[in-house]
Amino acid sequence: MSDLAGQVAIVTGGASGIGRAVAVLFASKGCRVVIADQDARRGVEVADELKRGGSADSSSTEMDVSSAAQVDALVTQTLARFGRLDILVNSAAVYPPLPSLLETPEPAWDQVLSVNLKGTFLMCKRAIAAMVDQGSGAIVNVASIAAMKGTNYSVPYGVAKAGVIQLTKAAAVQYAGRGIRVNCIVPGLVDTPMSRRSMASSEEFDRFVAQIPAGRAGTPEDMAALTLFLVSKEAAFINGAAMVSDGGTMAR
Numbered sequence: 001m002s003d004l005a006g007q008v009a010i011v012t013g014g015a016s017g018i019g020r021a022v023a024v025l026f027a028s029k030g031c032r033v034v035i036a037d038q039d040a041r042r043g044v045e046v047a048d049e050l051k052r053g054g055s056a057d058s059s060s061t062e063m064d065v066s067s068a069a070q071v072d073a074l075v076t077q078t079l080a081r082f083g084r085l086d087i088l089v090n091s092a093a094v095y096p097p098l099p100s101l102l103e104t105p106e107p108a109w110d111q112v113l114s115v116n117l118k119g120t121f122l123m124c125k126r127a128i129a130a131m132v133d134q135g136s137g138a139i140v141n142v143a144s145i146a147a148m149k150g151t152n153y154s155v156p157y158g159v160a161k162a163g164v165i166q167l168t169k170a171a172a173v174q175y176a177g178r179g180i181r182v183n184c185i186v187p188g189l190v191d192t193p194m195s196r197r198s199m200a201s202s203e204e205f206d207r208f209v210a211q212i213p214a215g216r217a218g219t220p221e222d223m224a225a226l227t228l229f230l231v232s233k234e235a236a237f238i239n240g241a242a243m244v245s246d247g248g249t250m251a252r
């Protein structure tokens with residue numbers, strides 16, 4: 001698959017899980033990666049890992065995607081440093097386990113929608129403004145199969161992820177003519193700190209895995225490979241797509 005030599009990417013949530021795997025893979029393809037994460041310590045650890053791997057220009061910025069001011073500062077600083085922004089991957093999200101609609105407090109609803117949906121909106125809006133000026137760009141948002149079915153686990157999470165899919169399609173349609181592609185990946189269960197935290201025990205995790213036709217959970221590297229494909233020139237005609245990668249879960 002095509003390399004990303006000379007390109008500049010921002011990866012939100014790049015300090016952990018899927019975002020971290022995307023940052024590692026992109027850097028290995030010659031991309032200069034800006035990790036944007038509220039977890040400053042892990043962000044620096046991943047950036048150091050990328051530098052040790054030969055990506056000297058990669059870096060980490062502590063920020064909150066739900067803050068318009070911090071989103072603006074992140075993109076402005078990236079443009080000041082590199083003079084361009086080719087790729088945005090929006091992986092940052094939260095998943096507080098919320099048993100049912102009646103047990104979902106209003107502040108929890110607001111937090112999930114604010115980070116998972118508004119954060120993706122703010123990042124897309126600021127990045128697309130830069131990409132329009134540049135005349136090119138590729139964005140990959142991270143949705144979830146929780147957007148596509150009713151679940152017992154977290155109402156606001158699925159609602160936010162459904163919004164991410166719609167945001168992806170709207171942005172794709174509106175900016176296709178300006179050289180910008182906006183797609184999203186739709187993961188099923190992926191073995192990451194988030195999914196492990198959301199389960200009561202490793203036995204519960206294994207029970208979920210047993211429901212997956214592929215017989216295993218996805219890996220962050222599975223998601224990174226799909227993300228790389230979507231930003232590559234091989235995917236030049238793919239725009240507004242919601243690409244499910246779930247080991248067959250939704251096909252059942």
Ligand SMILES: NC(=O)c1ccc[n+]([C@@H]2O[C@H](COP(=O)([O-])OP(=O)(O)OC[C@H]3O[C@@H](n4cnc5c(N)ncnc54)[C@H](O)[C@@H]3O)[C@@H](O)[C@H]2O)c1
Pocket residue numbers: 012013014015016017018019036037038039063064065066090091092093094095115119142143144145186187188189190191192193194195
């Ligand atoms: N793990 C799964 O099974 C699964 C399934 C479907 C979709 N997803 C989605 O994949 C993406 C990555 O999830 P993951 O499993 O790698 O989770 P993770 O918890 O390992 O990583 C998420 C990262 O986002 C960061 N983050 C959280 N809130 C932030 C904020 N306000 N501003 C900046 N950074 C913030 C965290 O610090 C963390 O580093 C998320 O969008 C998640 O909803 C995950």
